[in-house]
Amino acid sequence: MLFHVRMDVAVPPDLDPEVRADLLAREKARALELQRAGTWVHLWRVVGHYSNVSVFEVPDGTALHDLLWSLPLFPYMTIEVTALTAHPSALSENP
Numbered sequence: 497m498l499f500h501v502r503m504d505v506a507v508p509p510d511l512d513p514e515v516r517a518d519l520l521a522r523e524k525a526r527a528l529e530l531q532r533a534g535t536w537v538h539l540w541r542v543v544g545h546y547s548n549v550s551v552f553e554v555p556d557g558t559a560l561h562d563l564l565w566s567l568p569l570f571p572y573m574t575i576e577v578t579a580l581t582a583h584p585s586a587l588s589e590n591p
């Protein structure tokens with residue numbers, strides 16, 4: 497299943513700089529790992545915001561839920577999830 501996910505990040509400004517750097521490094525490593533595995537299909541910055549929009553390919557909503565909860569930045573993000581399905585007018589549906 498494909499899911500569109502928006503993540504709005506709000507790391508507390510007074511977080512210890514070393515803790516913050518470690519958090520962001522671990523988030524980046526996990527994001528790269530999931531992209532290389534083909535699970536995190538798209539990752540885009542939202543212009544003007546500390547936010548991203550992403551597309552994930554996972555077996556089901558439970559798998560996405562577990563993945564999102566496992567992200568190092570999870571405690572500092574507001575996350576909005578939209579399940580996607582094929583559009584009948586998409587090229588992929590009209591070979």
Ligand SMILES: O=C(O)CC1=CCC(=O)O1
Nearest residue numbers: 505523524527546547548
């Ligand atoms: O910066 C963000 O949008 C949060 C994030 C997701 C993957 C990553 O490396 O940072």
